[in-house]
Amino acid sequence: MNLKNNRKTITRKILCLIMAFVCVFSVAAPYSAPVASAQESLEDLRNQIDEIEKDIVEDNKALAEVEKDIKNNEKKLDNLNDQLDKISQQVDLLMESIDIINDDIDDLQGDINVTTNDIKEINTQIAEIEAQITETEALMDSTREILLARIRENYMSGEASTVELLFSSTDLSTFFARQELVKRVSENDAELISELTEKINELAELQSTLETTKSSLEEKKSELNSQMNTLNTRQNELESNKKSQQKKQEEAAEKYSEVENLIEELDKDSDEYKKAIKKKEAEREALEAEIDEIIKQEGSQVGDTPDEEYENDGTLGWPLKERCTITAGYPYYPSGGRHWGIDICLCTSSGSTRDSNGNSLSYGQPYYASQGGEVIIADWHKSFGNYVVVDHGDGKQTLYAHSKSLNVKKGDIVKKGQQLGLMGDTGNVTGPHLHFEVRIKNADGSVSRENPLNYVSKPSYVI
Numbered sequence: 202m203n204l205k206n207n208r209k210t211i212t213r214k215i216l217c218l219i220m221a222f223v224c225v226f227s228v229a230a231p232y233s234a235p236v237a238s239a240q241e242s243l244e245d246l247r248n249q250i251d252e253i254e255k256d257i258v259e260d261n262k263a264l265a266e267v268e269k270d271i272k273n274n275e276k277k278l279d280n281l282n283d284q285l286d287k288i289s290q291q292v293d294l295l296m297e298s299i300d301i302i303n304d305d306i307d308d309l310q311g312d313i314n315v316t317t318n319d320i321k322e323i324n325t326q327i328a329e330i331e332a333q334i335t336e337t338e339a340l341m342d343s344t345r346e347i348l349l350a351r352i353r354e355n356y357m358s359g360e361a362s363t364v365e366l367l368f369s370s371t372d373l374s375t376f377f378a379r380q381e382l383v384k385r386v387s388e389n390d391a392e393l394i395s396e397l398t399e400k401i402n403e404l405a406e407l408q409s410t411l412e413t414t415k416s417s418l419e420e421k422k423s424e425l426n427s428q429m430n431t432l433n434t435r436q437n438e439l440e441s442n443k444k445s446q447q448k449k450q451e452e453a454a455e456k457y458s459e460v461e462n463l464i465e466e467l468d469k470d471s472d473e474y475k476k477a478i479k480k481k482e483a484e485r486e487a488l489e490a491e492i493d494e495i496i497k498q499e500g501s502q503v504g505d506t507p508d509e510e511y512e513n514d515g516t517l518g519w520p521l522k523e524r525c526t527i528t529a530g531y532p533y534y535p536s537g538g539r540h541w542g543i544d545i546c547l548c549t550s551s552g553s554t555r556d557s558n559g560n561s562l563s564y565g566q567p568y569y570a571s572q573g574g575e576v577i578i579a580d581w582h583k584s585f586g587n588y589v590v591v592d593h594g595d596g597k598q599t600l601y602a603h604s605k606s607l608n609v610k611k612g613d614i615v616k617k618g619q620q621l622g623l624m625g626d627t628g629n630v631t632g633p634h635l636h637f638e639v640r641i642k643n644a645d646g647s648v649s650r651e652n653p654l655n656y657v658s659k660p661s662y663v664i
Contacts, residue, residue: 243438246298253287253294275473278463282480285456288449289583295446296581302439303610309432316425323418330411337404344397446581447606450627453583457629481629488584489541492600493640493648499577500592502642507594510614511573517593517657518617520568520601520637521545524662526552528634531652541650542600542638547624552664554632563624564605564633570621571599571637571657576613585636586627591615596643597656602636603628 460477467474507513529535529544546554547562555561574593581587588602589609605625609615626633639653 242301243298246294246301250291250294253291257284257287274463274467275476278460278467278473278477281456281460281463282477285453285460285583288453288456292446292449292453292581292583295442295449299439299442299446302435302442306432306435306439309428309435313425313428313432316421316428320418320421320425323414323421327411327414327418330407330414334404334407334411337400337407341397341400341404344400450581450586454586454627457583461629461631485584485629488582489650492578492590495578496590496592496598496640496642496648497646500598500642500648501594501596502646503596503644505595507573508575511575511594512616513573513594514617517571517597517599517639518569519657519660519663520571520599520635521547521566522569523547523566524550524664526554526664528554531654532650542602542636543653544634544636546632546634548664550664554634561626561633563635564626566624567620568601568604568622568624568635570615570617570619572597573617574599574615576609576611576615579607579609579611579613582628584629586625586630587622588628588636589621590640591621596641598640598642600636600638600640602638603630603634605633 464474464477467477501507524547525545526548527543528546529540531543532540534540547566548554549556549562554563570591572591572593574591576589577592577598578588578590585602587604587607588600589604589607590598590600592598601621603625604622604627607622608620609622615621624633624635637653639651639656641649641651643649
């Protein structure tokens with residue numbers, strides 16, 4: 202084996218290893234600053250939520266004082282609406298907290314992935330160093346055996362002096378040949394000793410590098426464990442906030458029900474009734490305008506080519522996959538109020554939306570994306586509850602409202618038929634169903650609300 206070439210190879214590998222360490226540790230960055238910033242933001246949001254909660258408690262006390270006084274219906278209604286507004290604010294703040302924690306988790310997960318890759322790289326290089334050490338030790342053993350064999354040979358034969366070589370040679374040429382042989386053997390022994398010394402030094406350097414690498418690996422593992430603990434804390438905090446949010450949404454639904462029942466008790470010709478209806482209409486119109494504005498700002502418009510990532514086949518599909526019925530159509534409710542979409546419920550073969558025990562067939566059942574696209578809204582509002590808007594390209598947007606829960610978030614790319622959420626009764630509803638809309642962003646930038654049945658054909662299982 203060529204010891205010089207092997208030594209050069211080992212040296213090059215050591216230099217590459219050192220450079221790799223420099224790259225690995227210069228890329229990795231501590232995560233402490235973003236976590237601190239996020240914690241400050243979350244603490245501020247929690248304080249706001251707590252302050253609103255105090256107001257709600259005070260409102261409940263005030264409500265109890267007028268609860269039995271039928272003449273105070275207007276005051277009672279104002280109080281309930283005030284509580285509903287404050288609960289909605291709390292839900293919004295909780296959603297903001299969830300977004301912060303989700304971003305925090307994404308950043309942490311990214312750092313964990315980087316650290317994990319660093320550890321894999323270090324492990325690979327440790328294995329390489331250990332292989333080099335094994336190879337070097339084998340070379341040392343081989344060199345040592347050669348040297349010891351040479352020493353034994355010289356000892357057994359005795360040292361050949363110039364006089365002995367001269368008298369033992371038959372002629373002068375034999376003498377010079379033997380003298381040259383002795384010289385070369387001596388030089389070879391010296392070279393072996395020199396290279397053995399160098400190999401010992403290289404082995405010591407490799408062992409030192411290995412110790413440094415292992416120490417770095419331990420630091421990386423410690424950093425990774427710390428990040429994992431932080432991530433687990435964030436995820437637990439996220440789940441806690443989601444539960445709080447769900448509880449507040451349920452509280453909002455109860456308040457909505459109280460408001461609706463109280464409105465029904467009011468005289469239809471009274472100022473209180475007209476005021477209550479006007480407030481509901483104003484809230485719904487404000488939400489509709491807000492959604493339209495987001496579509497104007499972020500949605501595609503007629504003529505735009507759908508992104509290839511959407512895998513858009515050009516045809517909007519029905520959002521449910523089981524037998525169902527339309528309980529309210531476009532553009533009016535059966536009661537006469539404006540309705541910009543269609544309400545769909547799962548049903549029996551006879552068209553009933555409830556089972557034999559009176560339970561809703563729709564509650565908790567999945568609904569699906571009508572077409573591939575990008576989620577441009579995934580939010581909660583006291584009117585629509587949990588709702589989603591998907592932009593499919595070419596100006597087509599579909600809206601799905603009153604979900605029990607959502608499976609997607611803003612910015613997600615979804616495929617046709619992908620589950621978006623579960624049907625529910627969040628927001629201003631009389632029972633679990635899916636509110637489904639089609640909105641078009643026209644070439645002039647305006648947004649129109651279209652009859653979904655002009656874009657989506659009813660399957661045979663729609664009764």
